[in-house]
Amino acid sequence: MEEYIKEALAVGHIRPSTSLAAAGFFFVGKKDGGLHPCIDYRGLNAITVCYPYPLPLVPAALEQLRGAKFFTKLDLRSAYNLVRIREGDEWKTAFHTTHGHYAYLVMPFGHTNTPAVFQSLINGVFQDILGKWVITYIDDMVYSTSLEEHMRHVREVLSRLQWHHLFVKPEKCEFHQTTMTFLGYVITRQGVEMDATKGKPRRLAWTNQAQAAFQQLKDCFTTAPILCHPDPDLPFMVEVDASSSGIGAVLSQRHGKPGKLYPCAFYSRKLTAAEANYDVGNRELLSIKAALEEWQHWLEGARHPFQVLTDHRNLEYLHGAKWLNPHQARWALFFTHFQFSVTYHPGSKNCKVDALSRQFEASSELMQPDLILSATAILAQLPDAPGPTCLWIFQPTYPTREDLLR
Missing domain, CATH: 3.30.420.10 (Ribonuclease H-like superfamily/Ribonuclease H)
Structure with a gap:
């Protein structure tokens, strides 16, 4: 945390604050083993007017890739932190740590409007070429039908990003590819394929039970x-x-x-x-x-x-x-x-x-009944018993009230 605070102060993402607001600050793990800063803005989000700018539909984005043969995927460096918060509103983003009280000068992770505002910004940068050879969906995808055309398109996109002071993360970018993973799908010259790493090969056994389920499914479609x-x-x-x-x-x-x-x-x-x-x-x-x-x-x-x-x-x-x-x-x-x-x-x-x-629960015929014992029963395993290992149940008896009064 101390390292993050020092770096954020040095690049001008945060500053010390005396705001009465104080959201919690913690880190969550990332897939690559790093740590991702997370601010608990649930209180702020609850009273924030939502900015209605939805993300593009994934199927619509994939349809735009028809006929493309070369692809480039760009990952913006600290994308949300590239947007300045309106002056005077910084106090709302204040958070507290063991190293002090700070407020963001740029859009933080965790605020409800952050994804929508950034999507609006990036769409504005590429407004005249969206759907022609650029897709913006947090990450940016450039697609073209020829290598020469693709190189020109990539230079144009990078030039626009530089003009707007938006910078990419080279180690996360992929340039001039013929096969690429994008939005959870594998994109190739031939079309869109499922990511093989996300599925398990399994041979389909078409049984009478499967046929009955298929017929039931058809009946449901006609009466749904x-x-x-x-x-x-x-x-x-x-x-x-x-x-x-x-x-x-x-x-x-x-x-x-x-x-x-x-x-x-x-x-x-x-x-x-x-x-x-x-x-x-x-x-x-x-x-x-x-x-x-x-x-x-x-x-x-x-x-x-x-x-x-x-x-x-x-x-x-x-x-x-x-x-x-x-x-x-x-x-x-x-x-x-x-x-x-x-x-x-x-x-x-x-x-x-x-x-x-x-609907995914096992049928009752396949479930083994549980052994139910009396609350007073004692279950013991006797490995030295003759023959196979045995389980013995002892039911102890206790004296009654009449026995104690005798």
Whole structure:
């Protein structure tokens, strides 16, 4: 922390402050083993007017790459810290550490409007060439149909960044490639492919049970409820649930009068082996994170704060929690991109998401019944017993009241 404070002071990102505001400061681990500064701006975010500038849709961004043969990906150095905070508003970003009280002069990580403001800025830099040979999605992608054209395009992009005092991180950039990973997909001359490292090869065994499930799926498609088109002018509602094997979520909005709730989208997936070991609270919190990631293009920068419904009452205190484990700290940083409240919703009313999260549970025929013992029974293993190792159950007897009075 001391090293970060010294560096941030030296480059002019922060300055000592006497502000009455004082957000918590901590670090979360990054994938490359480094540390990422995180400010707990939940209090500030709760009273901040949201800047409604959504991120581009991933499918729309990938469609623009059709016909391209050469690709370059640029990673801006400390991207958010390249934007100056309006003079006079610095005191709002104040944070406290063991080394003093400071405030940011540039956009910090953790503020709800930071991603939207930066996206607006970078779109302004490349406004006349967006969709032609540049994609901006936090990272910048340059694409072209020939190498000569691509080199000219890359020089133009770098020149614009330099003009606006925006600088790239060379070690994170990839230049003049014919194959590249972008937005979680592998981009090639032939098209868009799934990242093979994110999947496990598995041979499909088409059984009678699979055929029955396929037929059931077709029946569901013909009788499923109508999905309404998401309307950015209306508030969203997110219902979430987690079971021991999966998570589920429903994105909904109220339409008409008196405001009937209609689903906009459904989401569910099976828990990984590591996630299945989470306690109940962390599984429920994971369902919120997964839902916000799935519908980030609608919920981040939404015009109205949205509501998250969960049957885990403790999550109502999510925004006020003082002690977070490493998982929760990383997720808390992600949650700062959104404006939402968490509301307890009894499990008896959580039928839709309950069905989505529990569809991955093993059938009752495959589950072994648990041995139930009396509270007074004692279970002992006797390795020296004749024959195979045996388990013996002793049921001790205790004197009755009549026996004691004799």
